[in-house]
Amino acid sequence: MIDLSTQYLGLTLSNPLVPSSSPLTGNLEDAKRLEDAGAAAIVLPSLFEESVHFEQKQIDKYIYSQALGNYEAESFYPVPTDYKGELDNYLDHLHHLKSSLNIPVIASLNGISTSGWISFGKELMQAGADALELNVYYVAADPIQNGEEVENRYLELLTSLRQQINIPVTMKLSSQFSSVANMVTKLQSAGANGVVLFNRFYQPDIDLETLRIKPHLELSTANESLLRIRWIALIRSRVTLSLAATGGFHRIEDIIKALLAGADAVYLCSVLLDKGPEYCATLLQQLQNWLAEREYESVQQMQGSVCQSCALDPAAYEHSNYFDVIKSYRP
Numbered sequence: 001m002i003d004l005s006t007q008y009l010g011l012t013l014s015n016p017l018v019p020s021s022s023p024l025t026g027n028l029e030d031a032k033r034l035e036d037a038g039a040a041a042i043v044l045p046s047l048f049e050e051s052v053h054f055e056q057k058q059i060d061k062y063i064y065s066q067a068l069g070n071y072e073a074e075s076f077y078p079v080p081t082d083y084k085g086e087l088d089n090y091l092d093h094l095h096h097l098k099s100s101l102n103i104p105v106i107a108s109l110n111g112i113s114t115s116g117w118i119s120f121g122k123e124l125m126q127a128g129a130d131a132l133e134l135n136v137y138y139v140a141a142d143p144i145q146n147g148e149e150v151e152n153r154y155l156e157l158l159t160s161l162r163q164q165i166n167i168p169v170t171m172k173l174s175s176q177f178s179s180v181a182n183m184v185t186k187l188q189s190a191g192a193n194g195v196v197l198f199n200r201f202y203q204p205d206i207d208l209e210t211l212r213i214k215p216h217l218e219l220s221t222a223n224e225s226l227l228r229i230r231w232i233a234l235i236r237s238r239v240t241l242s243l244a245a246t247g248g249f250h251r252i253e254d255i256i257k258a259l260l261a262g263a264d265a266v267y268l269c270s271v272l273l274d275k276g277p278e279y280c281a282t283l284l285q286q287l288q289n290w291l292a293e294r295e296y297e298s299v300q301q302m303q304g305s306v307c308q309s310c311a312l313d314p315a316a317y318e319h320s321n322y323f324d325v326i327k328s329y330r331p
């Protein structure tokens with residue numbers, strides 16, 4: 001039997017396939033199906049600080065800002081003592097998963113204020129999360145803010161959280177940094193146990209009828225995986241923290257490439273939304289077969305063997321083949 005286990009964020013996972021944040025990990029039934037299909041851990045959908053505050057404001061408005069008789073409103077419409085808000089529901093879900101599953105459960109947080117990141121992060125840790133993923137979805141649109149200031153937001157957040165959180169912490173990053181490799185190194189120094197490369201920025205669309213901006217979410221395609229594979233290969237031998245690949249991993253070939261490049265875990269989302277949780281078992285079987293055909297004894301034996309420093313042609317991961325690539329195109 002081939003050993004598929006991998007080390008990720010200090011956790012021993014039975015294999016490298018981890019369903020990432022999505023509605024699938026947000027309900028118990030699908031999470032159990034994922035575990036049954038061999039998922040090695042799951043990442044919960046993000047808890048959004050913004051959404052918790054919004055909900056609280058709506059309740060306050062309902063109770064205290066009524067047009068009529070607002071002073072007495074609290075007694076007419078008291079908040080039921082068993083009312084559960086978004087945070088409570090998230091923590092309940094985390095508790096249920098922890099008591100129903102045997103695999104590690106990674107909580108995900110999207111904060112807006114330092115105090116929010118810290119207080120919600122502590123709640124998730126206390127509720128039993130095995131690790132905390134920071135979903136920092138920040139679009140740097142302010143022309144006055146320079147690149148260093150943007151990076152410092154991430155680093156300061158991590159430094160503050162690190163002082164309060166004693167479970168492994170990983171950060172989900174976008175690819176939009178001037179120097180991804182430098183940023184990952186700084187995050188490691190600031191205490192990150194891992195990084196997840198790369199978050200997909202969703203591009204808002206313009207509705208041509210109403211001329212309004214409308215949200216637009218499309219599932220990924222397999223083409224997106226090569227960007228992740230390249231950066232994991234470039235970074236692998238320069239850092240010791242865990243590396244997870246996310247974005248475009250639909251086919252076993254791409255998952256294997258990410259592992260060869262040096263990923264400790266490969267996150268799956270679109271493919272499972274598209275094909276169902278059970279597809280995890282198909283991918284695992286394909287991974288077993290690929291390793292067996294090439295006489296590997298374990299995933300760890302092949303992990304990182306085609307990272308930049310191990311590759312036969314290291315420069316090919318950087319720029320040297322740019323010219324060849326352009327010239328190789330035939331109309």
Ligand SMILES: Cc1cc2nc3c(=O)[nH]c(=O)nc-3n(C[C@H](O)[C@H](O)[C@H](O)COP(=O)(O)O)c2cc1C
Nearest residue numbers: 020021022045046135220246247248249268269270
């Ligand atoms: C419907 C949907 C909901 C998602 N929700 C979250 C979320 O709450 N937090 C998060 O960090 N990523 C979220 N993601 C991003 C995925 O976890 C994943 O990183 C991204 O889709 C790229 O992986 P993929 O190509 O396998 O889909 C979501 C993606 C989808 C499609």
